[in-house]
Amino acid sequence: MDHTVLINCSPKKKLSVSGFIMKCAGLMVRGKKEYLHLRTPADRERILQALKDAGKVVFAVPLYVDGVPSHVLPFMKEMERFCLENGLRLKVYVIANNGFIEGRQNEPLMQVMENFCARSGLEWCGGVGIGGGVMLNVERIMITVLFGLMILNMLLRGIQGENILEPVRSFGISVAELLVLCCGIIAFTVRLALHISKGTDAGKRYTRIMLPSFIFILCADIFFTIISVFQGGFFRGWFSRFKPDAGCSIITGKDQ
Numbered sequence: 001m002d003h004t005v006l007i008n009c010s011p012k013k014k015l016s017v018s019g020f021i022m023k024c025a026g027l028m029v030r031g032k033k034e035y036l037h038l039r040t041p042a043d044r045e046r047i048l049q050a051l052k053d054a055g056k057v058v059f060a061v062p063l064y065v066d067g068v069p070s071h072v073l074p075f076m077k078e079m080e081r082f083c084l085e086n087g088l089r090l091k092v093y094v095i096a097n098n099g100f101i102e103g104r105q106n107e108p109l110m111q112v113m114e115n116f117c118a119r120s121g122l123e124w125c126g127g128v129g130i131g132g133g134v135m136l137n138v139e140r141i142m143i144t145v146l147f148g149l150m151i152l153n154m155l156l157r158g159i160q161g162e163n164i165l166e167p168v169r170s171f172g173i174s175v176a177e178l179l180v181l182c183c184g185i186i187a188f189t190v191r192l193a194l195h196i197s198k199g200t201d202a203g204k205r206y207t208r209i210m211l212p213s214f215i216f217i218l219c220a221d222i223f224f225t226i227i228s229v230f231q232g233g234f235f236r237g238w239f240s241r242f243k244p245d246a247g248c249s250i251i252t253g254k255d256q
């Protein structure tokens with residue numbers, strides 16, 4: 001069957017790297033496509049029903065604690081039962097991405113997915129593991145900002161009667177530089193999309209953002225310092241008393 005279901009398995013509502021790569025890959029996949037998001041238990045049934053008409057499924061998964069995110073595992077259990085009961089023989093592809101720089105860190109996740117296919121009677125067709133995935137968010141934000149600056153620059157130049165194409169040229173150069181950093185990701189995503197279209201085995205491939213590790217770590221440190229200042233505050237939690245929330249209780253020996 002030429003129907004492909006692509007599942008974004010990130011719990012994030014916005015700015016999900018998995019969702020972004022999934023959409024990019026999906027653009028190159030031929031045939032009927034259905035994009036779905038697995039965030040909460042309420043999403044599971046809709047996805048399972050979509051699988052009934054599909055021939056291929058693509059999981060776009062972020063790496064959490066060196067494995068599959070915990071909200072995806074119960075879905076995989078349900079899917080295993082569903083596929084066995086309905087005799088589904090889907091071809092399964094995986095696009096994994098992680099925060100650290102090495103794409104190979106996704107190997108345990110890939111193995112979990114391969115074992116899941118073996119148990120569920122599905123056909124494991126491989127995938128791609130991408131290191132430094134968070135940089136794709138940095139890049140797309142930068143491209144959006146640069147685009148806005150280009151438009152502003154063109155307007156100002158237009159008013160002053162100067163060459164309005166100069167900002168387009170420098171925007172093009174900046175975008176090209178950013179794309180070079182993703183050349184491995186682009187190449188392997190295109191390759192995977194071609195395999196998905198043909199329904200052939202893609203094997204496992206690993207790539208990463210093409211930045212030397214020491215520069216990546218420096219960028220990540222700056223990024224997380226800024227995030228922690230905005231989201232964590234300066235002194236929050238230094239001297240606070242422990243206040244258990246309503247849903248949290250400590251089980252003592254007496255309770256058992």
Ligand SMILES: Cc1cc2nc3c(=O)[nH]c(=O)nc-3n(C[C@H](O)[C@H](O)[C@H](O)COP(=O)(O)O)c2cc1C
Pocket residue numbers: 010011012015016017018019061062063064065066067097098099100101105133134
């Ligand atoms: C709870 C949690 C655990 C994570 N564990 C890892 C990890 O073990 N290794 C790693 O390289 N990145 C880890 N990351 C980073 C994510 O894999 C990374 O940010 C990824 O790009 C998120 O993709 P998403 O935007 O699609 O959710 C973790 C992130 C979170 C929130």
